[in-house]
Amino acid sequence: MLFNSYVFILLFLPITLLGFYWLAGRFAPRVAKAWLVAASLFYYAWWNPAYLGLLIASLLVNYGIGLALAGPGEPRSKRSLLTIGVILNLGALAYFKYANFFVDNLTGLTGLDWHLKVIILPLGISFFTFQQIAYLVDAKRGETREYRFLDYALFVSFFPQLIAGPIVHHKEMMPQFARDQTYRFDPMNLAVGLGIFAFGLFKKVIIADTIGVYASRVFNPVAETGLDPSALDAWFGALAYTGQLYFDFSGYSDMAIGLGRMFGILLPLNFFSPYKSRDIIEFWRRWHITLSRFLRDYLYIPLGGNRRGQFRRYLNLMITMTLGGLWHGAGWTFVIWGALHGVYLMINHGWHAIAGKRKQPWWGLPLTLLAVVIGWVFFRSADLPTAMSMLRAMIGLGETGLGPLLKERHFVSISLVLALALIAPNVRQIFGDWRPSYEPLPASDVLQGKWRWFRWQPTPFWAVVSAVIFAVCVLSLSNVSEFLYFQF
16 A cells, blocks of 8 residues: 555545544543554555565564563573574565575576575565664663553554654654653644645655656666667666655655654654765765664664774775665665765765865765766666666767657756755755654754745645645546655
8 A cells, every 4th residue: 555545545544543533532542552553554464465474473573572682681691582583583584585686696606506486575574674673682782661562563563654664763652652642633743744745745746756757768778678878868867767766765755754743653854855965974864864874873883883993994884885785675786886885985984084174065066966876877777787788878888779768858857856856945844843753953954044935834825735735646646656665
């Protein structure tokens, strides 16, 4: 069930909202909480009921291990138990997501005739696996309490963030689930949540899905024929995907935050205008923020972080980013994309070591965007030959075996979309007066001057704007497409 579908918008969401607040008002909060857990499990089962058992089993096993880790016990026993828990989680992820990839590569290297049946990737497994690994590590560190199973089940399965993040932390969510105020209907929660959801839906349906067609018109023929596109087509195909992925993921992130707010829950920020970044370090502080946080806290820092000298720091960066790339997908294109960003970060930290704390140069933004676009070529390509064909064409070495793929009017659309990403305020800034996400908006990011007119307020004007945006999107849902991050 997709956020951008009629069945979700017209049936699932209204029924879940009405049931939640009616039960919360008539009975105890735990009844409304149980309703929300049941609705979230139903939401997950809608995709494939067969995999609901996997999610429930993961909940039960990790909750039991978490209780044992949070309770009394010998440090050595807890270390062993944590190891078992992490292995179980990563083992399930490895089987469903990487088994075919590893077997196919092993077959290619050894010549052995080993094959597996195609394994369907359970929706959201990458997200709820990392979320629960973080919970187990924190339980071992003594940072969790013995939460009730209902709270834990809602923490993992809460449908606005279950499928594609954000990767939430128990410290952010559990206190909100325990607060009575969460279960009291507040019209402002509904107004702010619906407004944010409408903006996110617009990004996905009107912008991302439209410009995504242009990216496919370049990448798909290259993958199917093996021929190189023209330099112009290659660049605009790469830029079209750059815009598509931005507004697809940004739209999903906004919709998730908006949905959470409708239920009185503040989800953490996951996306904050990353194409406005002036270096790659800043880019990763703005793009998929909760994944970056997880990789930093539960991989990079445990590896030693920057505490063991420059060589180890750079090695840890490479390991972290390469594994982060592999997390996105079982393919060499994702591994190379992650390793490429590891190299970018090494160069960026090296530059800071030389230049010190000087003001970032004006050319930092275009250079960063160029580096990101090159990375997206690997991210989007079906295989390495496709990526290499695109890159050859982009540097003028392509054979231009394909005819013209895009028209001049497509270039105008792509340019406008990228300009919007580079100039316009983001949804967190637009709704900043009403705390749209878990983190308060810093004063430096509050819209001022000519942009202050874009600050959302509970007025008839903004009600009309939100209603028009929502109506346009709903009327455009004839061709429903998945969010790009659903495949990860």
